[in-house]
Amino acid sequence: MPFSFALRRLAGPLLALALTALLAPLLPAPASAQEPEFFDIPYAYGQWTFGRRLDESQLRYCVDRRDPAWEADAAIADAIAEALLLEPQRYVVESGIIIEDITKVYGILLEHCDVHMGFKLIPSGYAAWASLTRPYYETQYVFVSADPDIHSLADLAPPGPIGATSGTSAHLRLISYLMALPAEKRWPTFPMGTNDIALESLLNGTVDVALVWAPSLWAKQRADPAFADLHVIDPTPLPPTTLGVGALMLSNETFLRTAIDEAIAALIQDGTIAEILAKYGFPAEARP
């Protein structure tokens, strides 16, 4: 029984979860909800209309169809719910907007779900209203090229430009490295608004190497044969940029987050998450 370990470990927390649900109406509301402030504490339109959830037997989770990882993440959320003896309730965010500010997730969490799957563990990367579960897998930012002769970043002569998805952890690491080099040894680095734009800039010849989120490359190559010949190159002389991915929650959901963290640990330990990643061929690793 793949989940027996998880069930044994989580029996105590589940009891506490049930007690918390019963006592919740007696507890004071978090002060943060009374202090709206742009960026620090987001404001969700109609936030005062979202009532207390009634069904505590469900794990309500959100995935976003625009995220290349959404199907694998949904399968992992289903497994977490099962480990917690909760009924999974999936909400798929549907939108055509290309990029959104993370504060939008605040309203989604208030209205639709307890956890939103698919967020990177970045130190100091989140405001106080949000907290993350432990990572359920790790994946990387990768350097990609369309040139079959480029196998490593070291193969790229300095005039060759790099298109980096703007503002990412890997982009900053690259810029830090370049700032330490003499000007003539720097690769010109062009910030690209999205992973897709960075990859497209490889095909149209604007750049020789792109720096993108590995799941985005994976999804692009599955969806569009024009990207099939792109290949990941060795990041040397830079180290790889690996990030854990977990689920975003409201920071006051401390007990549920502890329970989910334990479930994730159990699901990594018993191989469940690795099986899900393998099923989707997803470029990530589940590490204990």
Next chain:
Amino acid sequence: MSILKLPAIFAIAASSVSLLAMQAAVAQDNPIDKVSTVTDEMLLNPPDGDWLMWRRTYNGWGYSPLDQINKENVGDLKLAWAWAMTPGGRTQETPLVHDGIIYIQNSTHLIQALDGATGDLIWEYQYALPDEVSPNGERNKAIYGDTLILATRDAHIIALDTKTGKLVWDQQVADFQKGWGYTSGPIVANGVIIQGMTSCGNGQPGGCFITGHDANTGEELWRVHTIARGDTPEGNSWNGIPLESRHGGSAWLSGSYDPDQNLIFTGVGQPYPWPAVMNGLLPKSSDPDVTNEALYTNSTLAIEPKSGELKWYHQYLATDTLDLDYVYERMLIDLPVNGEERKMVVTTGKIGIIEAIDRVNGDWLWSKETVPQNVVLSIDPVTGEKTINPETIPEIGKTTFNCPADPGGRAWQATAYSPRTKALYLPTVEFCSNTSVNPLDPGTIYTGGGRATFDRVPVADSDGNIGQVRAVSMEDQSDMWMYRQRAPITSSTLPTAGGVVFVGTLDRKFMAFDDETGDVLWTSGKLSNSLESFPVTYTANGKQYVAIVANWASGLGRLQSLTPEVKLPPNNPAALYVFALPD
């Protein structure tokens, strides 16, 4: 019918006649029937009791010639009426007033016409925003001919009939799904609607633009890109990065119009993302053919309204890396400078430095510092070029200290100019920031915009007063007076011919100052929310009113972290408050 008694039939008939008569009387008295067509001549010289555009007049002064309410009687000001607006969402509203009718745009894009004397609703029109677009307001709108012209959060411009509220036309200008949208409305100049685009971020490279539109149909006539392109000195000012890597240059506030020169003067915001190490402007390219000023960010553009021709530009802050916009109001002021009469464009950037350029040729004239700042070390007295303090430039892996912080020593709250005192009235705040460049790529779709983290703190040796209203002489740039208080000043200033300056605060007060001394002449009772909007004054049935929207709308409200004792209601109510003297 057969069971009705005869007296009842008479009663019903009489009642019906009475109702018809009342309706006829109401129809006769409906103030909307008196609304006249807004002509070009009217926009050039608005009636004293009207507020027909964002800053009331083309020169951008935000000044009213009304004087029924004055220094002597402003202390008697009372609430005349109030109107609740749709709660939630940010709205930084400028009501427009024409012939006693007041037009407002709620955050949900519910547009309403109210009787300016009574506050009674006359008509309303609900614009349908897509579900994906959060309802938020627009800072201003325009009125031209028989139409009220509004911008929307999903990048449309629409026109409504001023008398009926019916949609006349609807023009989509850009795709909101790529990030584009409007946060401010248009100005109409020489018969052309001029509208600036906002939110030109990662979803669609190439930056923002300003468009001109046919006032009768909304059809786009021309487009000026706010990010320079092509093999020109301006186009090569982006450190060698290609067009698909250039972001920002939002034109998120309306400009001013000089009919003598037939030129629009409008501002452009900063590059995106803010830190130069993220947006490609640093490290600086060694290519001698490129520079990294990032034109036309943080500039004034002089544009001919019929053709869209960019006549000239002046950049105030090159290579901005701290979100220090120079996008705000452009005031057209004619005064002597060093003994010579000059036609000036005066504006103030987030750094709080007031600057004047000659609006005939773009020459830089003078500057005046206001709030404590450590970003600019010096300003060239001839060109206005700034030497930036290198210690304030954000670096990866290091926390830097800059004053003011990212919301600015001044923000979208407009400065105003009074020809009565020849003074500029500036709402400011004093604060600093410990700034760290952080990778803000938490999700694949959801990002932090690639911004830095700004930990906002008071200025060194702060007296605890975060908010100020400053009066600065435009004749010799001397300080006339300054009012200081704990909570930030969060509305625009409104000077009038009555010698008073109205302003609103984060702690829910609407105040009136003596325009010459800064003495507080009147303070309202606490209103329903902070006052983060553009106050206006107007007449209805010959009587002067002063109006302001109470709401919480970010901007300087972000400084609530510095004044945590200021509590605001959680459901973010919005309401229009209208004050008048007792009859």
